[in-house]
Amino acid sequence: MKTLLAAILSLGLFASAAAAQTESYEIMAPASPGGGWDQTARAMQATLQDAKIASDVQVVNVTGAGGTIGLAQFVSRDKGDASKLMVGGYVMVGAILTNKSPVTLDQVTPIARLTGEYEAIVVPAASPLKTVDDLVAALKKDTGAVSFAGGSAGGTDHITAGLIAKAAGLDPKAVNYIAFSGGGEALAAILGGQVTAGISGYGEFEGQIKAGALRLLAVTSDAKIEGIDAPTLKESGLDVVIQNWRMVAAAPGITDEEKATITADITKMVESAEWKAVLDRNGWENTFLSGDAFKTQLDADVTATKAILQDIGLVAK
Template sequence: MRRRRFLACLLATSGIAAVPLAAGCGTQRVAGRMPGLRARFSINPAARRWSHVGQALVGAARAAGYETGAGTKVTVSGLAAMAAAELNQGQTLLDAATPLARLAGDVEVVVVPDNSRFKDFDDFAAHLVARPGETLLAGGPQGDPDHLLFGLIAKGIGADTRQVDYTGYPSSREAVAALLSGQAAAAAGALADWRESLGAGRVRALAVSCAHRVPEVDAPTLLESGVRVDFADWTAAFGPGGMPDDAREAAVRMCEEVTSSTGWLAACRAAGWVSIPLSGDDFVLWLAAEAGRTRAVLGDLGLVDSVRATTCGGSCGNGH
């Protein structure tokens, strides 16, 4: 099956968030396989929340030998945009844009106050199963990755997902304040947003969302805790809709080269991201599966009409 027909089949069955494609700082380099031809890319974040990733991608591209300039637009977007499109029944990225490559992700952490009655994740899970409506949870805005993670956890441990009592806050600072003031029993968020409180001993980590333990965090993974969830608040690169094959292939090659570079890996380490590169048709397949999982958990939480169910789905790289 030709690639365009293959993508068309996926477009008919998948839902992913759309974002505007805007011009801005870009990159160019002589294409390695086509001497004399220059591929130029303009890399931009779809929204403010992805600006740091966009800047890191541009910086790593320059360090890898690309020059700034106009050219094919590449937009950095992520999981939050996918969820927003599902919530708002908006046009999806698979409809409006061309998936190029997955880039990086934020590891999420489940935390409780240091003096919490929950001694470990098992205590927390038991309470959530027995009294989901009385286990007050906090994190980012409703439907954002933090909320999705709690939905996946509730589903994974057999709690009544629609009874989950979750309050979303506009910023991580407000979620921290809610947890420490007793307005929530547990919270979820990007590990980077909780490092200060963890380091100060004000909160304890019950579990991390990734497949492998984080060295500086004294907490098991969700998989170790019996929850079949491997999760990251991921970001990815997209081209404009209707992107010609040769332009797409050049953009995919650029993403592959940059995300394997020492500059990119150093930027990820400095920001606390995990580098999770996946490109081309493999990324398209993963993205379709991730869209299904996102739609399913939003349905489980009662936020959208969806009956499709998954467990690890698209984000799990371990075959669960």
């Protein structure tokens, strides 16, 4: 009888420990502080805790190579650990291809697409470039003399620069694109006049635009965005529409039950009032998609991104 009681108590303790494990997460932002992935990870951290979905959430930054260094570490170090999550997105898809990364998103456990954000093209406030027409004229005069600052090579920002050149009838391979591992570094280069223009998600530039330190030339949406005083690239004569999306993945090797628990927690997060406030504050669109539907969409995005990168000369055909 004592043995049976001990076994029951032991099972109860084990179940409690397992439940406790699901209440804490460590989220990897595979880039330096200040960028979109870091912002997303820290927004998740605050929301999961404020909405009382998880009791303890930590964020760690692992920088380099468009997130592929963090991805490799996540896959090798965190296998089977249901408390570990990683933020990623469209940028990582491109970086895996351009860096010929041996580790791909096929090796993680996709949980959900979270947000979408259109790109913004900005210049320093003192720049002589006032409009997209001015930018295109400068590119046509000397493409290589116009430098763009943005995130990692092969990411959304880089693709946008290439698509702008292509839409203007120029060779995308001639674009002078300077990649930074984090949004903070890119912003410093733009504000310091070290580059001609900057490309990133609108949220990363919003404070400096409103403060008058940066001039917003255009956004990459298909229609004008409410609350943003700038034309789209399409309205400016360039047929370019592109949206950066961000996702969350769990470690490889977790069980179906653990995946279901994580998915339920992320779903609660996305449905919370706290998360909706985050979206409004950052100008992020809710593009939530989970389960098999997200995996199918992710596979399609990988295929489409490879075609785009080949088209603008960033990946060999």
